[in-house]
Amino acid sequence: LGLDNTDFYVLCGLALAIGLYLKRDTLKELFMSNDDDITISGGSRDIVEVLRENGKNYLVLFGSQTGTAEDYAKKFAKELAAKFELNVMCADIEKYDYHNLNELPSNVVVSFFISTYGEGDFPDGAVQFEEFLQNAESSDLENLKYTIFGLGNSTYEFYNGAAKKAVKYLDQAGSKIIGKFGQGDDGAGTTDEDFLSWKSDVLEVLKDQLHLDEHEQRYIPSFKFEKLGSIEEKVSLGEPSLQYLPCNKLSFNDENIQLGPYDLHQPFVAPVVKSFELCKGKERSCIHTEIDISGSNMKYSTGDHAGVWPSNADEKVKDFLDIFNLDPETIFDLSPLDSTIKVPFPTPTTIGAAARHYMEITGPVSRQTFGLFEQFAPNEDIKAKIAELANDKSAFAKEIHGKYYNLADALKELSGENKWDKVSFVFLIETIPRLQPRYYSISSSSLCEKQTIHVTSIVEDFPNPEGGKPVVGVTTNLLRNIEYAFNGKDNKDLPVHYDLNGPRSLFKNFKIPIHVRRSTFKLPSNPSTPVLMFGPGTGVAPFRGFIRERVKFIENQENVKLGKHLLFYGSRNKDDFLYQNEWPEYAKKLDGSFEMIVCHSRLPNEKKVYIQDKLIEREADVLGMINNGAFIYVCGDAKGMAQGVSAALVDILSRGKSIEKAEASEMIKMLKTSGRYQEDVW
Ligand code: FAD
Known part of the structure; x- marks a missing residue:
C-alpha cells in the first residue's frame, strides 16, 4: 500500500476516533461522573437548596484526605438519625459551594469533621473551603451554629492545624460553636476514644439546644438493596472504578485503553515489572516492587507518594462472609433513598466482590462500631455481652483490642457457633468504611526512571501475642504474595493469600491498581545546597x-558542584539494611558529596544504637551544614524517631549557638514553616 509512518499514525488516530465516537455515550457518562459522584444531589452545588429540597434538618460536612474524617462524619450522622430521628445530610465539603451557609434555617446545626494533612494543611478537597472561611468578614457567618471534630496527629508540629484554623476563621466570621472543639489524636492512638468522649459531650448540648428526644438507636437504612438475577457486563466484580467494567471498556487493536485521569478516585491498573525480597528476617521481610505506569499519563516526581489499592485476603473474606452467613454469589444493586447520599462503590456488584475489594473488613474494630451490633445480636445473652463491652472502655481494650480482633473475630468470639445473620448487608456497607489505598514514599527517581515507580514496603505480619491468628496488614501482604508469584515461589507458608487475578482477570500477570499523590517532600532546587536526611x-x-536523582543529575551535567548530602540510616541488624549493595555505588558516583551514616539497634551482644545517637556524634558537621543553609528531611516513624531527631537538632542548635533550648526550638519551628525542614512520617 506504500503507507509511510505518518499515514499509519493518521489511520490509527482515525480508528481510535471512530472507536471513541461509537462509545460516546459511555464516555460522556464516565467523564461526567467519576465513581465518587455516582448519585449526589442531581449535580447542584447549592448546599442550602439541596438541604431544603431533600427535607434535611441537620448538616454534617467533612473534609477528608484518606477517608478517616469521612468515616467519623458518617458515623456521627448515622447516630443523629438513629437516636433523634433527625434528617441528616452528610456531605463532602468539596462537592458544594458555601457562599450561602449563613442562610441555613436557624434550627439547622452544621457539624464539621476536618482532618489535617501535611504542615497543618486542609485536605486537598477542602482547600477552597479554607479560602472561603479565611476571606469571610466579621458577620458573614453570624447565623451559623456548628460543632467541630478535628482529626490530627500530635506527633506533627501542626497538630490538628486545619481544624484549629477552621475554628479561628469561623469565630472571626461570627459563627457560634456548640459544645467543645473535639480533637482526635492518631499519634497517641486515641482518635476513637477522643471521638466518643467529644460526641457524648456534644450530644448532650445538642439535645438541650435543639430540644431533641432521645430513644433507643434504631438503624434506618440509607439505601434500597435489590437482589439481581445474573451477572451482566454492568455488574462489577470488584473493578476499582466504573471505567473497568466490560460495558465501559474501550479497546484498540485488542489492547484495552484506560482513560484516566488517575487519582484518589480512580487508579491505573499497572503491571508490576520487577519484585524481590529486599530482606527476610525471622520477624519481618521487606519487599521491593517496581510498577510501570507507561500509558497512564500519570507523572510522578521524586519524593511523591504512590497510592496502592489493595484487596482483602481470601482467609479474611471467608471469615467475614462466614460470621454474617453471607452468600458471596448474591448479586445486588443499591440505590440511595435520597439524592444527598452516594453509593460508596461501583454497583451493581456481588457480596463477595464487595467484601474482597471494597470494604475495610480487617484492622481493629472501634468501640462505637462494635456497640452498633447490639441491635442485631443472635440472642439476649450475646446482646448483653456486647452492651457491657461497648460501655466499658478498659474491658473493651483488654478483650477486643488486646487480642487484635477484627470485626469478624470479635463477633465470633462473643457468639461462638451462632451466626450474625440478622445483620443486613446494607448496614454492613454503611458501617464499614471503604477499603482505602495505602500510601508509600516512592523510592525511585523520576529523573532516572520516568515511567517506573519503586515501592519499598515492610510486610506487616507479626504473631498474635495472645496466641490467635497472626496480625497482618492488607496491602503489604498482597505485595508479598505478588512477589512470591512473580518469582515462582511456593506461598503455602504465607499467613494469608489473595486472588491475584482480580475481577474478570483485570489484575492478571501481576497488575495492581495505583495512583500518584503529590507531595511537598522535594530536594532543594539548587544542587549546591547541603542536604541532611534522616530515614531509618x-x-x-x-x-x-x-540520591538516585542526584547521581543522574551529575551524570547529565558537567562541572556541577553538589552540596554535602548526609544520610543517617538505621536498621535492626545487618540483614535488614535496605539496599546495602546500592549505596557504595552511589557514593562512588557522587564522589565525596554523599555520605551515609549507618547504625543498628539489635545487633547481638552490642549496645542499641539509633540515628539520634549518631546525629549527636556528628554534631559539628550537622551544625556546620545547618549554618550553611542545609535542607533537613525526616522520613519514617512519626512517633519515636521523628520527635527524637527534632529534639536532638534542638540540642545541637542550642549548644552550637549558645542559645536557650526554647530559642533553638523556635528556630526549628521556623525551619519547618519555611520548608527547610520537611517531614514525611507515618
Ligand atoms: P493495614 O491493613 O493498614 O494494617 C495496619 C496495621 O494494623 C498493620 O501493622 C497490621 O498488622 C495491623 N493490624 C491488622 N489487623 C489488626 C487488628 N485486628 N488489630 C490490631 N492491629 C491490626 N510503609 C512502608 O513500608 N514503606 C513506605 O515507604 C511507606 N511510606 C508511607 C508514606 C506515607 C505518606 C504514609 C502515610 C504511610 C507510608 N507507609 C509506608 C505506611 C503504609 O502506608 C501502610 O500503612 C503500611 O504498609 C501498612 O499497610 P497494610 O495495608 O499492610 O496494613
Whole structure:
C-alpha cells in the first residue's frame, strides 16, 4: 500500500476516533461522573437548596484526605438519625459551594469533621473551603451554629492545624460553636476514644439546644438493596472504578485503553515489572516492587507518594462472609433513598466482590462500631455481652483490642457457633468504611526512571501475642504474595493469600491498581545546597529516590558542584539494611558529596544504637551544614524517631549557638514553616 509512518499514525488516530465516537455515550457518562459522584444531589452545588429540597434538618460536612474524617462524619450522622430521628445530610465539603451557609434555617446545626494533612494543611478537597472561611468578614457567618471534630496527629508540629484554623476563621466570621472543639489524636492512638468522649459531650448540648428526644438507636437504612438475577457486563466484580467494567471498556487493536485521569478516585491498573525480597528476617521481610505506569499519563516526581489499592485476603473474606452467613454469589444493586447520599462503590456488584475489594473488613474494630451490633445480636445473652463491652472502655481494650480482633473475630468470639445473620448487608456497607489505598514514599527517581515507580514496603505480619491468628496488614501482604508469584515461589507458608487475578482477570500477570499523590517532600532546587536526611527502616525510601536523582543529575551535567548530602540510616541488624549493595555505588558516583551514616539497634551482644545517637556524634558537621543553609528531611516513624531527631537538632542548635533550648526550638519551628525542614512520617 506504500503507507509511510505518518499515514499509519493518521489511520490509527482515525480508528481510535471512530472507536471513541461509537462509545460516546459511555464516555460522556464516565467523564461526567467519576465513581465518587455516582448519585449526589442531581449535580447542584447549592448546599442550602439541596438541604431544603431533600427535607434535611441537620448538616454534617467533612473534609477528608484518606477517608478517616469521612468515616467519623458518617458515623456521627448515622447516630443523629438513629437516636433523634433527625434528617441528616452528610456531605463532602468539596462537592458544594458555601457562599450561602449563613442562610441555613436557624434550627439547622452544621457539624464539621476536618482532618489535617501535611504542615497543618486542609485536605486537598477542602482547600477552597479554607479560602472561603479565611476571606469571610466579621458577620458573614453570624447565623451559623456548628460543632467541630478535628482529626490530627500530635506527633506533627501542626497538630490538628486545619481544624484549629477552621475554628479561628469561623469565630472571626461570627459563627457560634456548640459544645467543645473535639480533637482526635492518631499519634497517641486515641482518635476513637477522643471521638466518643467529644460526641457524648456534644450530644448532650445538642439535645438541650435543639430540644431533641432521645430513644433507643434504631438503624434506618440509607439505601434500597435489590437482589439481581445474573451477572451482566454492568455488574462489577470488584473493578476499582466504573471505567473497568466490560460495558465501559474501550479497546484498540485488542489492547484495552484506560482513560484516566488517575487519582484518589480512580487508579491505573499497572503491571508490576520487577519484585524481590529486599530482606527476610525471622520477624519481618521487606519487599521491593517496581510498577510501570507507561500509558497512564500519570507523572510522578521524586519524593511523591504512590497510592496502592489493595484487596482483602481470601482467609479474611471467608471469615467475614462466614460470621454474617453471607452468600458471596448474591448479586445486588443499591440505590440511595435520597439524592444527598452516594453509593460508596461501583454497583451493581456481588457480596463477595464487595467484601474482597471494597470494604475495610480487617484492622481493629472501634468501640462505637462494635456497640452498633447490639441491635442485631443472635440472642439476649450475646446482646448483653456486647452492651457491657461497648460501655466499658478498659474491658473493651483488654478483650477486643488486646487480642487484635477484627470485626469478624470479635463477633465470633462473643457468639461462638451462632451466626450474625440478622445483620443486613446494607448496614454492613454503611458501617464499614471503604477499603482505602495505602500510601508509600516512592523510592525511585523520576529523573532516572520516568515511567517506573519503586515501592519499598515492610510486610506487616507479626504473631498474635495472645496466641490467635497472626496480625497482618492488607496491602503489604498482597505485595508479598505478588512477589512470591512473580518469582515462582511456593506461598503455602504465607499467613494469608489473595486472588491475584482480580475481577474478570483485570489484575492478571501481576497488575495492581495505583495512583500518584503529590507531595511537598522535594530536594532543594539548587544542587549546591547541603542536604541532611534522616530515614531509618523504610524511611530511607524517598532518600534512595533523592540520591538516585542526584547521581543522574551529575551524570547529565558537567562541572556541577553538589552540596554535602548526609544520610543517617538505621536498621535492626545487618540483614535488614535496605539496599546495602546500592549505596557504595552511589557514593562512588557522587564522589565525596554523599555520605551515609549507618547504625543498628539489635545487633547481638552490642549496645542499641539509633540515628539520634549518631546525629549527636556528628554534631559539628550537622551544625556546620545547618549554618550553611542545609535542607533537613525526616522520613519514617512519626512517633519515636521523628520527635527524637527534632529534639536532638534542638540540642545541637542550642549548644552550637549558645542559645536557650526554647530559642533553638523556635528556630526549628521556623525551619519547618519555611520548608527547610520537611517531614514525611507515618
Ligand atoms: P493495614 O491493613 O493498614 O494494617 C495496619 C496495621 O494494623 C498493620 O501493622 C497490621 O498488622 C495491623 N493490624 C491488622 N489487623 C489488626 C487488628 N485486628 N488489630 C490490631 N492491629 C491490626 N510503609 C512502608 O513500608 N514503606 C513506605 O515507604 C511507606 N511510606 C508511607 C508514606 C506515607 C505518606 C504514609 C502515610 C504511610 C507510608 N507507609 C509506608 C505506611 C503504609 O502506608 C501502610 O500503612 C503500611 O504498609 C501498612 O499497610 P497494610 O495495608 O499492610 O496494613
